[in-house]
Amino acid sequence: MHVRQTKLDSFQPTGNQELRNMSGKPRLTYLNGRGRMESIRWLLAAAGVEFDEVYLETKEEYDKLIKDGFLLFQQVPLVEIDGMKMVQTRAIMSYIAGKYNLHGKDLKERALIDMYVEGISDLMQMILMFPFSPPDAKEKNLESIKERATNRYFPVFEKVLKQHGQDFLVGNKFSWADVQLMEAILAVEEKLPTVLSGFPQLQVFKTKMSNVPTIKKFLQPGSPRKPPPDAHYVETVLKVFKK
Incomplete structure (x- = not known):
């Protein structure tokens, strides 16, 4: 499992080897690629919100999330925000849009x-x-x-x-x-x-x-925006989510 570190180096391993977010930023758990998480990255970035990421690389890591009860419907994306472990892309994005005033005035x-x-x-x-x-x-x-x-x-x-x-x-x-x-x-x-x-x-x-400004920043090299999916990404997806 790969952790995308921020300037604060906010992740610390605990005794049971889980990762604990010490920064208070939203933490996104997915693969290191676009997929269903990319729209969430876009929305957080547009709102000017920094976030940390954990990248799944093996089926064992994915299965452990399920076993530990992190994934309500046994699916990622997983976003940990405001004390919640949120799954289901639409629900996550609706919450972010509401929290950051991107969901209309009425x-x-x-x-x-x-x-x-x-x-x-x-x-x-x-x-x-x-x-x-x-x-x-x-x-x-x-x-x-x-x-x-x-x-x-x-x-x-x-x-x-x-x-x-x-x-x-x-x-x-x-x-x-x-x-x-x-x-x-x-x-x-x-x-x-x-x-x-x-x-x-x-x-x-x-x-x-x-x-x-926030979109312009997200479109710059070095931002959390992911590149177009390549063969390696497809291979990783099939490996992590294989039945």
Whole structure:
């Protein structure tokens, strides 16, 4: 198990070899790669929150988390925050968004944000699974991502931004939905660099989001942002989560 140390060197081994977070920062337990944790990293970084990470490298480490009762549904991501051991990506992100005022000012704004996030999550699910595509299916799956992005998802946000003429998706205030959309845009662009060519509003949105100070910092080299999944990451995922 690999621990990503911070300047405070905040992790100390206890007698039973578990790791104890002494810094008070959120602690993220996952693999050293994007996966389902990456959106959580994005949201914490956008909120300006520093965090520590523990990287699983073997199935034994994963099984120990389950045995010790850390994983309510026997799944990661696991985020330890405010005295809670949280699992389930959506619940974790909803808590972070609420805690750091990224979830709208009232129920109506929250409903819009949730609706947009759910839509983006559907697209992100395709991107998440793409590295695990069989070689003979990669071209077909990439075409599916392009079709969904350009015909179903990006047109929605292009229209929203054009209709209200504001910088952000909901209430002209930076929210969870904006962070999710920015992550999705960059993830699709990695595979399809010209995907925004027909979406001028999203091009402007991307530029503005890139200049939000916390996002700008997260996009710099050396940040906790993970690189695109490679063969080693896929191999590690299959090894840690093998049945």
